[in-house]
Amino acid sequence: MYSTLLALHSLVRWLVLASLLLAIIYAYRGWLQNKPFTRTDNTIRNIATSFAHIQITIGLILYYVSPITTYFLHYFKDAVHQREIRFFGMEHSSVMFISLVLITIGSGKVKRLTNDKAKFKTMAIWFTIGLVLILSSIPWAFSPLVHRPYFRAF
Template sequence: MYTVVKDLHSYWAYLVVIMVVVGTVNALVKFFGKKEYGNNDFRIALFTLIVTHIQLLIGLVLYFTSPLGLSNITANGMGGLNAPMRLLAVEHPFVGILAVICITVGYSKHKKKLSSTAKFKPLAIFYTIGLLLILSRIPWSNWM
């Protein structure tokens, strides 16, 4: 089961990165271009939110079933983790949760706004922060 969840988390990450980039670029371009908020913008923002939440759920399952997650901390203690182990056991999950929180906050705030510019602003801000957080903690050595 572990390898299935690990592979799913790894391959789903490509979709997450693509969707967060698309959602962020869409929000930034439309915000700075003073464009109207439409159905496609809603769909992009919502699909980005859904994809990131699914990744979070897969990641949480992986965290508790992987030898590189919680069991690594339990076995070695926080002081016994080297940098690559710490990335996978602590930094990647924590920053991933923060990224999903940012994306969720941006989506929630945009729903309460009435004008197009006001809708794109929280999406642009919080999706950009989420994207930067995601990109900062991808284990690139395992990914490429």
């Protein structure tokens, strides 16, 4: 189960990144070019938010079945001093949760706004902040601190 969840979490990461990037591009384009907020824009917002929620759900399940986080939770005093264990046990999960909260707040605000320019602006700002936080906390293959492969096999 753990390896399947890990591979799925790795795969969904790319869907989250692609959908957020697309939503941000549409948001900035609509905001800066004073375009109407269309059904397509709303669908893209909804898809990006949904992928983020799916990813956090997989991540939360993974958090409780992972041997890394199990070690972190049971041996906190020692684990907090080990970079990789601390990253996955505390840093990664905290930043990703904050990112999801920001994306969700932004998405909710967009749904309640009536002005198209305000919708695009709100989506652009909240989703961009969420994406920057996500990018900062992914264990990229090139990271000197904690790294993982870009894709994991099932």
